[in-house]
Amino acid sequence: MSESTTSQDIASLYRFMAQCLQYPDPEWMNDDFFNVFYNLLGTFGAVTEGKEIRNTLENSSDYIEDLQIEYTRLFINGVPHVVAPPFASVYMDKSIQGSFALRTLNFYRDKGFMMEDNADLPDHLVHELEFLSLLAKEEDFAGEEEFLSKLFRPWYKQFCPRVAEETRHPYYRMVVTLIDSFTKEEEEDGFQLNEA
Amino acid sequence: MAFNLTRRKFLQTASLAAAAVPLSKVVSANTGVTKVSLEAKGTMGDTTVVGGLCEMCFWRCQLVGKVRDGQLMKLEGNPKSIDNGTAICARGNAGVKLLYDVDRLKYPLKNVGKRGEPVWKRISWKEALDECGSKLKAVVDQHGPQGICVFPHGASAKYPMHFFERTVGTHNVSEASFFQCRGIRDAAYVATIGKAPGEMVDMSNTKVIFLVGSHLGENIHVSHIKSYMKGLQGGAKLVVADPRYSASAAKSDIWVQIKPGTDTAYLLAIMNYLVQNNKYDKEFVAKHTSGFDKFSAAIAEWTLDKAAKECDIPAAQIKEVAELLAANAPNVAIHPGRHVSWYGNDFQRERSLGCLTALLGAYYVKGGWVPPKKPAKLGKTSWAPQEHGNEHNLNFIKDKKVYAFNPPGTPTELIRDCAISGKPYPIKGCVVWGQNPMQTIPNQEKMKQVFNAMDFVMCVDVMPTDVTMWADILLPESSYLERHDEIKTGVGKVKATDKEPTQFIAPRMPLVEAMFERKDQVYITNEIAKRMGHEKDIPVQTLEELVDKTLASANITLASVKAEGGIHLQPGFSPYGVPEDFMVQLFNEDVAAAGHPGAPTYKAVEDVPAGYARLLYGRAPVHTFNRSQNNVWLNHEMSTNPVWLNDEVAAKLGLKDGDTVGFINSEGVKSRTTTIVKVTPGIRKDAVYMYHGFGSANPLMTAGVGQGVDDTSLITKIAVDPETGCHGMRNNFVKLTKDGKTLDIPA
Numbered sequence: 024m025s026e027s028t029t030s031q032d033i034a035s036l037y038r039f040m041a042q043c044l045q046y047p048d049p050e051w052m053n054d055d056f057f058n059v060f061y062n063l064l065g066t067f068g069a070v071t072e073g074k075e076i077r078n079t080l081e082n083s084s085d086y087i088e089d090l091q092i093e094y095t096r097l098f099i100n101g102v103p104h105v106v107a108p109p110f111a112s113v114y115m116d117k118s119i120q121g122s123f124a125l126r127t128l129n130f131y132r133d134k135g136f137m138m139e140d141n142a143d144l145p146d147h148l149v150h151e152l153e154f155l156s157l158l159a160k161e162e163d164f165a166g167e168e169e170f171l172s173k174l175f176r177p178w179y180k181q182f183c184p185r186v187a188e189e190t191r192h193p194y195y196r197m198v199v200t201l202i203d204s205f206t207k208e209e210e211e212d213g214f215q216l217n218e219a
Numbered sequence: 220m221a222f223n224l225t226r227r228k229f230l231q232t233a234s235l236a237a238a239a240v241p242l243s244k245v246v247s248a249n250t251g252v253t254k255v256s257l258e259a260k261g262t263m264g265d266t267t268v269v270g271g272l273c274e275m276c277f278w279r280c281q282l283v284g285k286v287r288d289g290q291l292m293k294l295e296g297n298p299k300s301i302d303n304g305t306a307i308c309a310r311g312n313a314g315v316k317l318l319y320d321v322d323r324l325k326y327p328l329k330n331v332g333k334r335g336e337p338v339w340k341r342i343s344w345k346e347a348l349d350e351c352g353s354k355l356k357a358v359v360d361q362h363g364p365q366g367i368c369v370f371p372h373g374a375s376a377k378y379p380m381h382f383f384e385r386t387v388g389t390h391n392v393s394e395a396s397f398f399q400c401r402g403i404r405d406a407a408y409v410a411t412i413g414k415a416p417g418e419m420v421d422m423s424n425t426k427v428i429f430l431v432g433s434h435l436g437e438n439i440h441v442s443h444i445k446s447y448m449k450g451l452q453g454g455a456k457l458v459v460a461d462p463r464y465s466a467s468a469a470k471s472d473i474w475v476q477i478k479p480g481t482d483t484a485y486l487l488a489i490m491n492y493l494v495q496n497n498k499y500d501k502e503f504v505a506k507h508t509s510g511f512d513k514f515s516a517a518i519a520e521w522t523l524d525k526a527a528k529e530c531d532i533p534a535a536q537i538k539e540v541a542e543l544l545a546a547n548a549p550n551v552a553i554h555p556g557r558h559v560s561w562y563g564n565d566f567q568r569e570r571s572l573g574c575l576t577a578l579l580g581a582y583y584v585k586g587g588w589v590p591p592k593k594p595a596k597l598g599k600t601s602w603a604p605q606e607h608g609n610e611h612n613l614n615f616i617k618d619k620k621v622y623a624f625n626p627p628g629t630p631t632e633l634i635r636d637c638a639i640s641g642k643p644y645p646i647k648g649c650v651v652w653g654q655n656p657m658q659t660i661p662n663q664e665k666m667k668q669v670f671n672a673m674d675f676v677m678c679v680d681v682m683p684t685d686v687t688m689w690a691d692i693l694l695p696e697s698s699y700l701e702r703h704d705e706i707k708t709g710v711g712k713v714k715a716t717d718k719e720p721t722q723f724i725a726p727r728m729p730l731v732e733a734m735f736e737r738k739d740q741v742y743i744t745n746e747i748a749k750r751m752g753h754e755k756d757i758p759v760q761t762l763e764e765l766v767d768k769t770l771a772s773a774n775i776t777l778a779s780v781k782a783e784g785g786i787h788l789q790p791g792f793s794p795y796g797v798p799e800d801f802m803v804q805l806f807n808e809d810v811a812a813a814g815h816p817g818a819p820t821y822k823a824v825e826d827v828p829a830g831y832a833r834l835l836y837g838r839a840p841v842h843t844f845n846r847s848q849n850n851v852w853l854n855h856e857m858s859t860n861p862v863w864l865n866d867e868v869a870a871k872l873g874l875k876d877g878d879t880v881g882f883i884n885s886e887g888v889k890s891r892t893t894t895i896v897k898v899t900p901g902i903r904k905d906a907v908y909m910y911h912g913f914g915s916a917n918p919l920m921t922a923g924v925g926q927g928v929d930d931t932s933l934i935t936k937i938a939v940d941p942e943t944g945c946h947g948m949r950n951n952f953v954k955l956t957k958d959g960k961t962l963d964i965p966a
Contacts, residue, residue, distance in 0.1 A: 035240075036242065039245070051247060066238035067232060096338075100683060108321050119321055137252070139250075139251050149251065
């Protein structure tokens with residue numbers, strides 16, 4: 024596998040993960056999407072998890088609405104409270120649009136990117152993954168690593184367990200775990216895994 | 220979960236490339252982050268955006284925003300302001316935290332669960348508006364326009380309120396600012412001096428400030444407080460009647476620790492003393508009042524001794540107050556108050572304040588009640604008024620009013636009773652816009668019955684509140700920092716040495732763009748109007764157009780005001796001098812004809828039952844009603860509402876400062892939460908006091924939920940002012956509870 028091929032694959036993965044966390048809509052969340060999703064999980068040995076998601080969806084009379092309700096509860100406004108707002112600032116500044124969002128935006132700018140007019144806030148998880156995808160596409164590995172370590176992981180590692188532990192739907196548990204795995208370095212936990 | 224890869228292992232997965240190939244086929248084409256062809260810019264630095272108009276409370280201080288890269292960093296008073304100046308209060312500062320509150324509503328939500336136990340689903344604006352429009356239209360088609368009731372509050376609610384009132388044609392509109400707050404005051408003064416009094420007392424130039432219940436300093440409106448402080452600094456004497464040692468009482472020269480509910484008796488005794496001792500302004504009374512003989516005869520029974528007994532205060536103190544007022548008349552500021560819906564006998568108390576001002580000749584004079592000469596009335600761009608008759612007006616029985624002196628709208632209890640009983644007609648659609656009836660209107664269970672009686676409930680707000688849990692459709696509104704909106708007008712002085720005042724006009728302008736999918740009231744209302752068949756009646760297409768059309772009558776535009784720094788200034792005029800035709804009705808024949816006392820009259824309220832204390836509530840300096848309980852800065856400053864308890868009572872109960880207690884009221888309703896005790900000699904033994912607006916039941920308010928006690932939940936006994944139909948909310952009695960035990964309040 025050549026390095027450039029790998030970078031394009033990484034870009035595709037980031038982009039796909041960003042897609043996974045868009046608000047559920049049958050326009051994109053359809054059989055084709057889930058087939059690709061299950062295939063990806065199989066690639067990483069998560070066959071059991073894929074089956075659990077498939078079973079949950081198949082046992083629902085309206086799985087899109089189920090996912091919409093869960094998305095709303097997890098990320099927008101939920102009862103008893105929103106579980107995990109998908110914005111970095113919420114974890115780093117205890118606010119929407121805090122200084123961490125500004126730092127994120129400035130990082131985009133320094134790399135020659137900007138936010139579209141209809142975009143969400145710059146530190147929204149979806150946009151951060153989109154940005155990482157674009158960096159990978161440009162083969163800016165140093166930038167990707169810097170962004171991950173300084174602006175992504177510090178909040179994502181707080182966000183991820185909230186979703187994983189509190190979600191009522193295996194789809195979201197899997198998606199945030201997938202992102203966690205893909206963005207986490209072994210060193211982050213303070214020790215090197217013995218691969219032997 | 221078995222799945223536990225790391226990035227390194229991920230990338231080492233041999234078949235990654237194969238798996239990655241189809242990924243791009245199932246993602247959308249566009250991203251929110253895109254490459255810029257131009258050289259990337261760094262940060263833009265701070266800019267000062269003018270035109271802000273605060274709405275953390277209703278006083279509308281003028282603001283500027285310090286904005287960096289579209290992010291509001293800080294709010295300050297507009298340096299051009301001749302009203303609040305560069306000062307804003309704690310709440311004003313904390314507007315930043317409302318703007319960026321994590322819990323704020325972001326997208327239209329549909330309740331796919333039950334009312335009161337919502338399960339929310341984000342939906343598109345189109346779906347939300349279609350549902351609101353079709354459901355409300357169905358109500359009108361089946362039950363008529365009167366089948367819709369509206370609970371509005373705040374600047375943004377005016378436009379939709381006019382739509383439902385004027386265009387759709389329902390009378391069933393109840394504004395909390397009237398029926399649970401100042402409506403009684405306005406109605407009583409209209410019946411006394413022909414106009415609503417506002418808080419237009421010239422405190423900065425007065426010799427005596429006379430307050431009944433008003434706790435200025437805990438109730439902060441910047442320019443008003445500045446005027447109050449200037450008056451005190453200038454040597455004005457301060458007289459405060461309050462059962463509690465309030466912030467004002469703490470600054471007072473005379474603190475009248477009055478028995479709750481008896482204020483009118485106190486005022487009648489002062490007035491009677493002035494009359495009996497020829498210490499009233501005979502010239503003013505002769506020229507500018509009517510009904511003096513009937514009035515003086517009606518109040519003659521109120522001797523100092525009788526009032527002293529009724530009010531539980533020394534007769535000598537009432538005399539001292541009366542003498543102080545007489546000695547300094549006419550330069551005395553008899554404050555009309557603001558939140559006055561206390562005991563259900565409030566119209567007469569407010570009439571008394573208006574009449575006392577007249578006896579002292581304190582209208583239109585320095586230091587008295589002086590309405591400033593504001594800019595000529597601006598245009599009133601809104602939905603065109605239409606005549607809908609009174610056939611379905613609940614405040615009319617045939618041609619006679621139920622509450623003859625109601626403020627605008629329909630008294631809340633008439634709407635609630637009709638909605639619950641279905642008589643005389645069904646009310647099946649409810650629109651709540653910016654108001655939180657669960658925490659503004661007494662008797663929450665009754666409010667729940669109203670919502671449960673509806674076919675459709677929609678709420679529009681910036682935050683989730685206790686009432687939004689009852690919505691079928693919940694719409695997110697842009698906040699006061701993100702939209703154009705109402706226009707504040709007033710007068711002030713550019714320089715302290717100016718002889719004549721200057722007028723100002725300050726339209727609201729956005730300091731930042733609205734985030735997420737929040738929309739303003741004109742967009743939402745118009746889209747609903749289109750779906751209800753009223754497209755041809757739409758008066759403006761945008762909120763900006765509405766403001767500009769309104770400003771046109773003053774020959775200014777949003778653009779011109781923005782160029783002036785967000786505030787337009789123009790020469791003003793001296794406010795002093797009594798208009799020739801100004802008349803005060805000491806005895807009001809219309810009030811008498813409607814079956815009420817024509818002269819101010821005291822009606823005793825229910826006494827405190829043995830073992831209970833009267834529940835009093837009031838405002839906190841760093842919170843506004845129940846609207847700011849989730850603001851993290853303000854919550855940090857004041858997260859709970861300690862209950863004030865008399866020190867001797869506390870000693871008998873074995874309670875000490877900081878003890879945790881709950882409540883049970885005389886109707887058996889228990890508080891959902893607890894608070895802490897503040898032990899103080901500064902409250903009467905027969906009353907307890909707490910700040911209003913805490914203890915939200917809505918878990919969506921992650922900072923405010925369950926913090927302190929919701930006083931409104933304990934206000935279950937409903938008193939209604941017979942002249943106005945407004946609520947009285949201080950006739951409820953409570954015991955404390957601790958560790959599962961109920962504690963009787965000792966006499």
